[in-house]
Amino acid sequence: MAQKPSIPKGTRDFSPVEMARRNYIFDTIRRAFSLFGYKQIETPAMENLSTLMGKYGEEGDKLLFKILNSGDFMKGVNQEDLQEKNLARLTNEMCEKGLRYDLTVPFARFVVQHRADLQMPFKRFQIQPVWRADRPQKGRYREFYQCDADVVGSDSLHNEVELLSLIDYVMEQLGINVVIKINNRKVLAGIAEVIGAEDKLVDITVAIDKIDKIGLENVNKELREKGLSEDAIAKLEPILTLSGSNKDKLAVLSDLLSVSDQGMKGIEELKEVLTGISGLEPKADVELDVSLARGLNYYTGTIIEVKAKDVEIGSITGGGRYDNLTGVFGMPGLSGVGISFGADRIYDVLNQLELYPAEISASVKVLFINFGEEEARRAEQVISKLRRAGISCQLYPDATKMKKQMAYANAEGVQYVALIGETELAEGTVALKNMVSGEQKTLTVDELIKTLS
Numbered sequence: 001m002a003q004k005p006s007i008p009k010g011t012r013d014f015s016p017v018e019m020a021r022r023n024y025i026f027d028t029i030r031r032a033f034s035l036f037g038y039k040q041i042e043t044p045a046m047e048n049l050s051t052l053m054g055k056y057g058e059e060g061d062k063l064l065f066k067i068l069n070s071g072d073f074m075k076g077v078n079q080e081d082l083q084e085k086n087l088a089r090l091t092n093e094m095c096e097k098g099l100r101y102d103l104t105v106p107f108a109r110f111v112v113q114h115r116a117d118l119q120m121p122f123k124r125f126q127i128q129p130v131w132r133a134d135r136p137q138k139g140r141y142r143e144f145y146q147c148d149a150d151v152v153g154s155d156s157l158h159n160e161v162e163l164l165s166l167i168d169y170v171m172e173q174l175g176i177n178v179v180i181k182i183n184n185r186k187v188l189a190g191i192a193e194v195i196g197a198e199d200k201l202v203d204i205t206v207a208i209d210k211i212d213k214i215g216l217e218n219v220n221k222e223l224r225e226k227g228l229s230e231d232a233i234a235k236l237e238p239i240l241t242l243s244g245s246n247k248d249k250l251a252v253l254s255d256l257l258s259v260s261d262q263g264m265k266g267i268e269e270l271k272e273v274l275t276g277i278s279g280l281e282p283k284a285d286v287e288l289d290v291s292l293a294r295g296l297n298y299y300t301g302t303i304i305e306v307k308a309k310d311v312e313i314g315s316i317t318g319g320g321r322y323d324n325l326t327g328v329f330g331m332p333g334l335s336g337v338g339i340s341f342g343a344d345r346i347y348d349v350l351n352q353l354e355l356y357p358a359e360i361s362a363s364v365k366v367l368f369i370n371f372g373e374e375e376a377r378r379a380e381q382v383i384s385k386l387r388r389a390g391i392s393c394q395l396y397p398d399a400t401k402m403k404k405q406m407a408y409a410n411a412e413g414v415q416y417v418a419l420i421g422e423t424e425l426a427e428g429t430v431a432l433k434n435m436v437s438g439e440q441k442t443l444t445v446d447e448l449i450k451t452l453s
Helices: 016-035 057-062 079-084 087-094 104-113 158-174 185-194 198-208 211-225 230-240 246-256 261-278 325-329 343-353 373-388 402-412 422-427 445-452
Strands: 046-048 066-068 095-099 122-131 143-152 178-184 285-288 302-308 317-321 336-342 366-368 393-395 416-419 430-434 440-443
Touching: 016 122, 016 143, 016 158, 016 343, 046 104, 057 198, 104 122, 104 143, 104 325, 104 336, 143 158, 143 343, 158 178, 158 261, 158 302, 158 317, 158 336, 178 185, 178 261, 185 198, 185 230, 185 246, 185 261, 198 211, 198 230, 211 230, 246 261, 246 285, 261 285, 261 302, 336 343, 366 373, 366 402, 373 393, 373 422, 373 445, 430 445, 440 445
Parallel strands: 178 285, 366 393, 366 416
Antiparallel strands: 046 095, 066 095, 122 143, 143 336, 178 302, 302 317, 317 336, 416 430, 430 440
């Protein structure tokens, strides 16, 4: 018995109806990117592992999908490494390439590689799939799309304000009620400094980034395992649970971090960004969240995360400033800031809340009934004119029973059925039936185009 076909865990098939919904999301985001002045690029699905490794921290590196070298991938393997099952070295010996983990690191590589052709500041957007060898769960997939917008070549915090405005605009267009959370890595560095754990900044950010998933108690447990003292954990806990308005939180942080130059710099940046977005009167709530860490190591300033208010799901958009990312590719000092819309999670949110416009459909607008060879040829001529007028339509391919063709139209959600029988053929007309109201009228081709346009 043949094995039942399946797909890898953490991946999904999408039907025509689902693709129509996904394209609605992509089109909405793409229009917003263009409206805000971002230009589209694309990069390969695979990158050299030398490009990817070391950019996402130790945990991120573990989630990279590695690609075996072509041909005899065992050719360069050290037998001693094989006997000792030294996985890290074996991976390096057998794999030179990997699937991209995100779009930001490939973008940094793109900027360095094509620097001579780019006008700075450079605003780019990119809508492509990424892959992560993560444990599949609700809202977390191994293959998913990201929709990124970045600005490189500018230190101005106006870029952060614009990106927050872009997020607010997209979420308003999609009808999703969200809270936009922001923080600053300099503030986190300042906190690590004042609690006496400056050398544990990466461990702290990786741990507290999970606070929404595993809770404060488990975060504290992980921090202990990473070597933080009980005194440092005790000092950190009330900071992570700060409440009140953004102004109140900034006041507490300013007092706490007064002895840290880096921490105070982060607070000043937060004040400027929050003041800027507040002046634009966003529809979404914008909240300072001190526990927001965005565990990726390349962020150096503002960090951003977006949560849907009405659905229990992880962040649906995130990003931040990464002043040093291109430095690892030989171009130090080029500042950048960007965001990434998680299209797959946005898709899940829209599905749960049923926020799609009623007119979204994967079906054609008009189905022409097939009554026979002569009628079908005439229908094809009319269909050609309708398509040139921008009206989606098709001919049922077989001259089968009328009942079967009408059932097909109903099943496909077709809005109109067009009929060209003997009478219509002789008169040069088309009978048009509205599948919702049941109304039917006979029209010339010009009248048909006008009615359907």
